[in-house]
Amino acid sequence: MSVVYIMIPVALLLAGLGVAAFIIAAKKGQFDDLDTPALRAVFDDDETPPESKNERRVAKDDDAD
């Protein structure tokens, strides 16, 4: 049973990490716009392959998303 003495701090630490991650995400603006990303995700794949020189940049940006 004494393992609980270690497990509680470990569990709280994990929870703390989760909260910290959330705070960082929120501060970076991840939750500012909750509507558009849902629409964006659906159509990202069905693009025709890029052709002009400008296209390469588009493709790259999309990868970065």
Place this chain on the structure above:
Amino acid sequence: MTAPDTICDHCGLPVPQGLYEPDAEHQFCCNGCKTVYNILQGSGLENYYKIKSAVDSNAQPAATTGSNYEELDDPAFQSTWVTLSDIDSENNSEIEIAEVELLLEGLHCAACVWLVERLPRVADGVIDARANIRRRTVCVRYRPSDIKLSTVAQSLDKLGYAAHPARGKEAREIRLKEDRKFLIRVAVAGALAGNIMLLSIALYGGEFDGISDAWRTTFRWYSTVLGLIVLIWPGRIFFTGALAALRTRTAHLDIPIALALASAGIWGTLNTINGTGEIYFDSVGVLVFLLLVGRWIQHRQQRAASDSVELMLTLTPSSATLIDDEGNTKRVPIETLEAGMSVQVAAGESFPADGTITAGTTTIDNSLLTGESLPITSTSGDPALAGATNLSSPVTVRVQAVGEHTRVGKLMELVAQASEHKTPIVRMADRIAGYFVIIVIILAIGTFIAWTMIEGVTIGIEHATALLIVTCPCALGLATPMAMSVALGRSARAGMLIKSAAVLEQMARPGTMLLDKTGTLTAGQTTVVDSYGDQDLLTAAAAIEQSSNHPIARAIVAAFDSDALATDVTQTTGQGITGTVNNQFILVGSVDFVLRSTKSEIPPELQPKLVRLLDRALTPILAHNSTTNSFALIGVGDELRTDAAASIKSLHKRGWNLEICSGDHPRIVESIADQINIETHNGGVTPEAKANRIATLKESHVGSTPIVMVGDGVNDAAALASADVGIAVHGGAEASLEAADVYLIEPGVAPIVKLTDLSRSTMSTIRICLVISVCYNTVAASLAMAGLISALIAAIIMPISSLTVVAICTRAGKNVAPTKSPSEPI
């Protein structure tokens, strides 16, 4: 008239007969759609149509304007709106990158988002474009060395989305930070509450099955530490709120909440240190979390409404056409205008500054500024006011005053003053909280004294603290924001944007409503209301009026469709127009002008009709055919909105006192008031007098019934701001939008009736929640006074009462029918 079965290949709307091209492969409803279609085909973006057909049932023509957006390249504009950064992180090169946020007209569905974010394909030099569907904006990053901002805007325009710079960037960033902080508080409270709950389950298990003292102490200490973090970090806002309320000596719901939280925190910590008694940190954690969630939801709902209003403000023109000394014209941002400059104002544009007309003759619509329904004919030497609309032909204006020195600017100052002096409304929940605190404290003292006499001081304190904790009005604290946000959501779907939830409390009881006339009760446009005489003469009159831009002429053209061609048309400014139609000489104009020109008397059968028109405050227009010597009479005016009479009747039935307060001519106001049975009416009222009228009414009705102002113009803005509730109707001026608490998305006054219904229903929902929350609290308080409460019972009662309340709150405003889909653009 549309070609049967032909729909636009871009937007899916019917193609008008005149634009139908039998030989063409594709058909379009307008030039904008055609441009966009060709651009998309040429840039490999045809997928747009696939996506659109899958997600969007809402047909809309492309909002292409063809403007060249050169004002966006002005250095003054760039320094305010464009953010520059030096390092391109993706290529690690030192290329300058600019970032700008633009509002897009017509951005409304997933296909739009897809298309707008493909901007880099059509505009070389754009790095990326991120759309925001809720706010209808796009954030564009581009290399200023490769592309000009005006070209970026032109590209968006060519895709079918007219672009406007989004104003107020700093204020928005501050609010964004606020929103993020709020969300973080909710998350932290949630995480801590969950963990305390887990620890508490162990403790409750121990209560039933037995637990060793060592474990019990461990779990209690962990709970205490986490519980104190909840109180100090996310829970702090309740303490600061309570302190602020105490300092201003006003009742606020935060006071009983803070009282409960503080007692729980102090007593729980002492009990943990001493190893005796109950701790309530699990309840405290869940309580703080639930209350914050409720407030966050309401906050978001309100933010959505104020964002929409703010975006509409951005739609007003922010540029002017400057004429330099050599006579060249250039689009510049409004901010760069100075007194002494000359600007050109095209027909349909609004004047960017106060000034004097130096060239050209036109008609000016002052209705938003003064409430006058009839346009004024102005020529060289006449004044033009910022915010007024130039109706018929382009004029040159020498600027005399800009910004806050203009008439509009001075009115806005009045608005700011009114908003400052507006006394905050004491919300129902806060009022109740005042009594609540007193009752709870009395009960706690009673419990303390009784139990001290029976079992001693320690038990007395224990039971009294338990009472303070379990009577925390969390259901009440949750009920108001939840019911309000449900109602705000419903109101948005029913055609109203509500900036402050307090409006719903105010509008629940009938009071006094002041209505503006021009643009509010009436459409604010000149139309033909009535006509008498030969139909052929009327259409001939329309044929002649086609060559005039005067608002009355346009009303006549719209009313009597004519295919005939007029020749030899001569206009006499401000009086009338003559011409030949089908070889017959026709005169149209004011009664005086026509009678004088024809040297004749008005025919006796038309005389009584003329008197009737004048009685109804309509402008009479006489038409005369010289060949047949026949007359026709047309009554022109600003007609009542179709829904006005019915809405006014409904409002009367609901017990509202109605009053018309207009800047228009008293006679016109009287005629309108008679038509819809409003007894109290005032005409020729200045903007200042309107605000004063509101102030007088407020003084005589202190704290009893609400004083509501309904209006659309700049002249109503100060009154809108000082009223208990200001309602701006659809199509209103920028100033009225800013000053009002409610903005109607649909034209007409019918939504006001809905607003009163919605408010009543919301308040009755809140009252039901209140009764339930009081019941729960009575049970909890009785148990605490009897000394029977435990941390476990508290942990069960509190969430259950909150959940009941949340379930009931979804009813708020249920009787109000939605009128449009929320995705539709405003």
